[in-house]
Amino acid sequence: MKKFIFFIFVILFSSKSFAVVTIDITRGNLEPLPTAISNFYIDNPEKFSEKMKALKLEENLPKVIKGNLMRSGLFYVLDNKSYIQQPKLSHLKPRFEDWRLIKAQIMVSGKLKIDEKNRLRVEFRLWDVVSAKEIEGLALFATPSSWRRIAHIISDKIYQRLTGEEGYFDTRIIYVAESGPKTQRIKKLAIMDQDGANNKFLTLGNELVLTPRFSPNGKMVTYMSYFKNLPRVYLLNIETGIQEVVGDFPGMTFAPRFSPDGKKVIMSFARDGNSDIYTMDIESRRVEQITSNPAIDTSPSFSPDGRFIVFNSDRSGFQQIYVMRSDGRGVKRISRGKGLYGTPVWSPRGDLIAFTKINKGKFYIGVMRTDGTGERLLTQNFYQEAPSWSPNGRVLIFYRETASGKKGQGASANLWAVDITGYNEVKIKTPTDASDPSWSGLLSK
Amino acid sequence: MLTKNIRNFAIITVLGFLVSACATGGKRSAEDWYTGSDTVKFLASGVPDRVFFATNKSSVHSAAKETLAKQAAYIKSSGISVVIEGHADERGTREYNLALGERRANAVRDYLMSQGVSGGKITVISYGKERPVNPESSRLAWSQNRRSVTIKAK
Numbered sequence: 001m002k003k004f005i006f007f008i009f010v011i012l013f014s015s016k017s018f019a020v021v022t023i024d025i026t027r028g029n030l031e032p033l034p035t036a037i038s039n040f041y042i043d044n045p046e047k048f049s050e051k052m053k054a055l056k057l058e059e060n061l062p063k064v065i066k067g068n069l070m071r072s073g074l075f076y077v078l079d080n081k082s083y084i085q086q087p088k089l090s091h092l093k094p095r096f097e098d099w100r101l102i103k104a105q106i107m108v109s110g111k112l113k114i115d116e117k118n119r120l121r122v123e124f125r126l127w128d129v130v131s132a133k134e135i136e137g138l139a140l141f142a143t144p145s146s147w148r149r150i151a152h153i154i155s156d157k158i159y160q161r162l163t164g165e166e167g168y169f170d171t172r173i174i175y176v177a178e179s180g181p182k183t184q185r186i187k188k189l190a191i192m193d194q195d196g197a198n199n200k201f202l203t204l205g206n207e208l209v210l211t212p213r214f215s216p217n218g219k220m221v222t223y224m225s226y227f228k229n230l231p232r233v234y235l236l237n238i239e240t241g242i243q244e245v246v247g248d249f250p251g252m253t254f255a256p257r258f259s260p261d262g263k264k265v266i267m268s269f270a271r272d273g274n275s276d277i278y279t280m281d282i283e284s285r286r287v288e289q290i291t292s293n294p295a296i297d298t299s300p301s302f303s304p305d306g307r308f309i310v311f312n313s314d315r316s317g318f319q320q321i322y323v324m325r326s327d328g329r330g331v332k333r334i335s336r337g338k339g340l341y342g343t344p345v346w347s348p349r350g351d352l353i354a355f356t357k358i359n360k361g362k363f364y365i366g367v368m369r370t371d372g373t374g375e376r377l378l379t380q381n382f383y384q385e386a387p388s389w390s391p392n393g394r395v396l397i398f399y400r401e402t403a404s405g406k407k408g409q410g411a412s413a414n415l416w417a418v419d420i421t422g423y424n425e426v427k428i429k430t431p432t433d434a435s436d437p438s439w440s441g442l443l444s445k
Numbered sequence: 446m447l448t449k450n451i452r453n454f455a456i457i458t459v460l461g462f463l464v465s466a467c468a469t470g471g472k473r474s475a476e477d478w479y480t481g482s483d484t485v486k487f488l489a490s491g492v493p494d495r496v497f498f499a500t501n502k503s504s505v506h507s508a509a510k511e512t513l514a515k516q517a518a519y520i521k522s523s524g525i526s527v528v529i530e531g532h533a534d535e536r537g538t539r540e541y542n543l544a545l546g547e548r549r550a551n552a553v554r555d556y557l558m559s560q561g562v563s564g565g566k567i568t569v570i571s572y573g574k575e576r577p578v579n580p581e582s583s584r585l586a587w588s589q590n591r592r593s594v595t596i597k598a599k
Contacts, residue, residue, distance in 0.1 A: 408580025
């Protein structure tokens with residue numbers, strides 16, 4: 001990543017001025033904030049090559065920001081046909097009456113420039129239309145090819161300024177791209193930006209691959225592959241493309257995730273019909289058995305401080321969710337409602353556990369507190385599972401499958417996202433059918 | 446009025462029962478494992494290649510034991526090595542289903558070994574819900590997909 005992009009952050013303006021406009025994201029947001037995003041203006045068009053001009057960054061960069069903010073459900077971006085003021089003046093000296101007239105509460109403006117070192121310089125400003133003040137401003141430098149990341153970083157700044165919490169737009173999703181008939185599904189690892197752009201396939205589809213998960217720094221992925229018909233957990237370095245099998249287990253390993261410090265992989269190992277939870281230290285290769293129970297123990301996920309593990313077990317006779325200390329002691333069942341519970345995953349904020357629930361033939365994605373209280377079901381469907389958290393712990397991405405007819409017709413698998421308030425359920429577009437999404441941390445962190 | 450409602454309810458219940466009985470064609474046991482032969486192939490003449498399981502279960506029921514006894518006899522007499530594939534239906538979470546498929550394949554392995562097959566002749570692999578034999582989303586298809594399949598090792 002460093003090869004392609006470099007950033008110098010310059011806070012241009014004090015963002016200390018008090019904002020009148022804020023968004024409360026702790027409750028379902030039924031009234032998204034009316035927002036205007038002006039086209040950016042080009043300060044020195046004579047320095048823009050034909051190739052640069054063809055990118056139409058003055059329109060497309062704001063368009064990417066608009067897409068991000070709209071998908072969050074917290075903003076409603078007004079149609080730019082209604083904007084009265086031109087981009088340059090909007091950026092330099094906005095006439096707030098004009099923006100109030102179209103009922104915008106905040107306005108985003110920007111300037112593009114090619115500097116003396118031939119870098120793209122993007123400057124943006126966020127205006128509080130209600131109190132007629134600038135509340136955020138930033139200049140970023142980057143190679144022109146990484147302009148989409150600039151749009152995502154700006155989107156994160158806007159989100160953060162108005163909600164008081166970190167954004168999640170400068171992130172990527174790793175997932176399994178699916179094609180072919182249901183009985184012989186072809187599965188490839190794929191990676192894309194959080195908004196679906198820059199989609200790339202990482203494997204060819206010669207063997208089944210399942211459940212990819214990012215390392216905390218986003219450079220590694222752990223996943224399961226049926227390479228040579230030996231289902232095992234693998235590590236993949238996204239930058240070098242180097243893959244390696246995790247450990248030397250005499251049977252199937254599956255359900256991998258990284259520890260929060262990125263030093264260990266936690267997973268299940270199945271032997272003689274029994275699945276238990278193990279960790280392997282990536283550097284020393286030391287393997288440690290964490291659970292030892294004749295029941296199925298799987299889908300482990302560390303708490304963000306690394307002190308606890310939440311996992312799935314059928315030791316009660318049915319799939320339920322348990323929490324234990326990271327050494328495997330102090331096992332406590334936390335799921336208490338009717339039905340089966342699976343795929344628990346600890347929120348990066350530490351406060352909640354997301355899960356899949358199966359009850360009376362329906363599948364739910366839900367969240368509960370780490371002691372199992374406060375269960376809330378966010379969405380219900382024919383089939384959906386495997387939630388993964390946005391880095392700020394506000395949104396869950398998961399996959400959903402549709403029911404199919406006699407010959408498998410009507411079958412589909414797609415990525416969806418939902419706020420933990422239960423509002424704003426959105427389909428995430430992918431070039432092929434998709435499953436098993438995993439959300440990276442912020443790339444610029 | 447009340448009695449009429451109760452009678453209507455009773456009729457609907459009976460009809461509902463008939464409809465569901467017809468839809469499955471009696472191919473599933475009360476415990477919900479498949480008892481038909483629609484998807485079954487043969488390991489050798491007269492030796493069915495697969496057995497079926499109840500939802501979330503891995504126990505080998507009596508009809509399955511009959512099939513596995515035939516498999517065991519054939520494996521012993523022919524001296525072949527086999528791979529037992531364990532499968533689950535699509536109505537569970539992916540990771541749990543991988544474990545469940547493994548548990549089913551091993552239940553079959555244990556039974557074959559109890560019939561005198563050497564453990565060294567058997568390898569197991571779980572496909573979880575990844576390789577259904579019937580792509581339909583129906584109770585009948587799911588019962589056909591909850592299976593173990595014994596194939597000759599290559």
